[in-house]
Amino acid sequence: MSRPAQTRGLVEITDVRKSFGTVEVLHGITLTVQPGEVTVIVGPSGSGKSTLLRTINHLEKVDGGFIAIDGSLIGYRGKGTKLHELPEREILKQRTEIGMVFQNFNLFPHFTALENVTEAPVVAQGRSRTEARKLGLELLDRVGLKDRANAYPRQLSGGQQQRVAIARALALEPKVLLFDEPTSALDPELVNEVLDVMRELTESGTTLLIVTHEMAFARDVADRVIFMDQGRIVEQGTPQELFSNPQEERTRAFLSKILEPAFNI
Amino acid sequence: MSSTATRALLPPGAQGPPPAAADAVPRYSQYHLVGSRHPWRWAGTALVALLVIGVAWSLITNPRWEWAVVGQWFTAQSVLHGLGETLRLTAISGILGFVLGFLLALMRLSGSPLLVAVSWTFSWIFRSTPLLVQMLLWYNLGYLYEKVSVGIPFTDVRFFEVPTTTLISQFAAAVLGLTLNQAAYSAEIIRGGILSVDQGQLEAAAALGIPAWRRSTGIVLPQAMRAILPTAFNEIIGLVKGTSIVYVLAYSELFYTVQVIYNRTQQVLPLLLVATLWYVVITSVLSVFQYYIERYYAKGAVRTLPLTPLQKARKYLSTHAAGKVTR
Numbered sequence: 001m002s003r004p005a006q007t008r009g010l011v012e013i014t015d016v017r018k019s020f021g022t023v024e025v026l027h028g029i030t031l032t033v034q035p036g037e038v039t040v041i042v043g044p045s046g047s048g049k050s051t052l053l054r055t056i057n058h059l060e061k062v063d064g065g066f067i068a069i070d071g072s073l074i075g076y077r078g079k080g081t082k083l084h085e086l087p088e089r090e091i092l093k094q095r096t097e098i099g100m101v102f103q104n105f106n107l108f109p110h111f112t113a114l115e116n117v118t119e120a121p122v123v124a125q126g127r128s129r130t131e132a133r134k135l136g137l138e139l140l141d142r143v144g145l146k147d148r149a150n151a152y153p154r155q156l157s158g159g160q161q162q163r164v165a166i167a168r169a170l171a172l173e174p175k176v177l178l179f180d181e182p183t184s185a186l187d188p189e190l191v192n193e194v195l196d197v198m199r200e201l202t203e204s205g206t207t208l209l210i211v212t213h214e215m216a217f218a219r220d221v222a223d224r225v226i227f228m229d230q231g232r233i234v235e236q237g238t239p240q241e242l243f244s245n246p247q248e249e250r251t252r253a254f255l256s257k258i259l260e261p262a263f264n265i
Numbered sequence: 266m267s268s269t270a271t272r273a274l275l276p277p278g279a280q281g282p283p284p285a286a287a288d289a290v291p292r293y294s295q296y297h298l299v300g301s302r303h304p305w306r307w308a309g310t311a312l313v314a315l316l317v318i319g320v321a322w323s324l325i326t327n328p329r330w331e332w333a334v335v336g337q338w339f340t341a342q343s344v345l346h347g348l349g350e351t352l353r354l355t356a357i358s359g360i361l362g363f364v365l366g367f368l369l370a371l372m373r374l375s376g377s378p379l380l381v382a383v384s385w386t387f388s389w390i391f392r393s394t395p396l397l398v399q400m401l402l403w404y405n406l407g408y409l410y411e412k413v414s415v416g417i418p419f420t421d422v423r424f425f426e427v428p429t430t431t432l433i434s435q436f437a438a439a440v441l442g443l444t445l446n447q448a449a450y451s452a453e454i455i456r457g458g459i460l461s462v463d464q465g466q467l468e469a470a471a472a473l474g475i476p477a478w479r480r481s482t483g484i485v486l487p488q489a490m491r492a493i494l495p496t497a498f499n500e501i502i503g504l505v506k507g508t509s510i511v512y513v514l515a516y517s518e519l520f521y522t523v524q525v526i527y528n529r530t531q532q533v534l535p536l537l538l539v540a541t542l543w544y545v546v547i548t549s550v551l552s553v554f555q556y557y558i559e560r561y562y563a564k565g566a567v568r569t570l571p572l573t574p575l576q577k578a579r580k581y582l583s584t585h586a587a588g589k590v591t592r
Contacts, residue, residue: 057472088477096474106469110487110565123483124474152565172473 006036009175009207017064040218043228099169114149139167159190334535347522362447369452391449404438458489
């Protein structure tokens with residue numbers, strides 16, 4: 001898929017390791033995502049996809065390796081031969097350049113849709129309320145929810161909530177957007193309205209990393225599909241390569257389980 | 266409903282009821298619906314109504330309640346002064362107690378083992394000792410430590426020194442005792458409220474780069490308030506009446522004041538009634554506050570807020586009036 005060349009949003013993941021207790025869930029992941037690239041990560045549950053995504057904005061601290069966006073380390077500063085963890089304030093600043101959309105939306109229930117979108121620009125970026133409000137309404141319009149700006153999350157459907165969450169992530173104008181199974185908590189008939197919004201984002205030039213089980217969507221929009229299993233990248237390639245001609249036995253086994261027989265590639 | 270209509274509703278190929286059986290069902294469309302009767306509910310209601318009337322009757326007619334004396338003292342200068350002191354103690358210890366409790370709750374939830382231990386120990390000590398004992402200890406602090414001073418530890422340098430007895434007045438001892446005790450309980454209430462908020466909220470806020478203080482006060486606390494408020498108001502109402510314990514310091518709040526009066530006049534019951542009625546008034550006012558504050562924090566938690574009693578009354582009046590106009 002050809003897109004205009006981008007200059008920002010280069011993600012470099014180098015030999016990242018992460019353990020929970022004694023279980024290592026990421027066994028040294030190395031991955032480079034070009035600016036503006038759309039990368040879809042697939043794999044069985046427990047394969048470490050979500051954990052990998054969460055290390056990129058330092059929601060999970062890595063136990064080894066490092067992650068850099070546009071050349072600057074995430075969460076750490078190199079000094080001599082050591083990497084020192086950054087103070088909270090600087091980590092928060094880095095996070096404003098990385099948007100994240102969660103499986104369970106995690107909208108703030110006591111804020112209206114618009115307040116959800118304007119909170120971070122005002123509090124984290126110090127923008128004026130008027131400016132943030134204008135931006136918020138624009139973004140809600142972009143996800144098709146301008147008329148629900150004053151509704152509380154409980155008054156919205158799951159699909160609408162997730163679209164507000166996407167608008168909220170976009171409000172910081174991030175270089176990189178992370179989607180952690182954005183449609184897994186939705187009723188089947190609401191999935192498409194969220195995928196449509198995401199499809200539109202793939203044209204925006206923002207670097208997208210998407211963890212999903214929506215294979216048809218991955219085939220349509222991804223520049224690259226990555227198959228992870230048991231904390232390792234097993235195989236990667238264009239959707240065509242990975243879905244039509246998987247090289248690894250484990251990839252084939254996974255795809256045969258998740259793709260319906262009638263699914264034509 | 267006719268048997269043909271029944272069959273038409275069924276999907277093609279499905280088996281309808283046999284025609285003979287369907288024809289046997291009489292037509293009910295012109296029957297009136299009658300709700301089932303609840304005779305025992307009526308009997309229960311009548312019994313309770315009788316009891317209520319009986320209690321009210323005795324309260325009004327029994328001369329020993331001495332309502333005239335109650336009325337005479339209810340708004341007396343000294344009683345009102347005592348009431349003011351009770352309110353002052355409640356407000357100060359309530360606010361300070363909850364602020365300190367909030368800090369203790371944050372300490373308890375922090376990542377520092379020392380802060381967790383200090384917070385835990387605080388709650389442990391103040392919840393394990395009777396409030397009465399705490400009061401007397403604070404008031405007699407001068408016996409344990411003659412002077413309170415600020416200086417450099419382990420040297421003779423003193424910036425400031427004052428005898429404990431001048432520092433700890435009755436009022437100071439009362440506020441200190443009530444505040445610290447209240448803080449220990451409210452810390453647990455606030456901690457419970459904070460724990461009830463979904464962890465995903467903190468994650469989302471952190472992912473958006475929202476600073477820690479705003480995450481606590483802007484995102485988590487407003488949501489925790491739904492769980493905190495009912496128990497917190499329990500505590501405040503308990504504190505209103507709990508202030509009566511400072512009578513041991515001979516502090517002239519409401520309860521001590523009426524005691525002083527009935528010791529002089531020997532009208533014990535009517536004067537206790539005066540204090541009781543004032544506590545009822547305060548609690549009732551607090552309950553109204555509680556209703557509206559809870560309602561405020563319910564925004565976003567329920568799809569549509571129920572009407573307040575005032576709104577209901579207004580709606581009733583307006584529809585009632587509208588009905589009259591159309592007629």
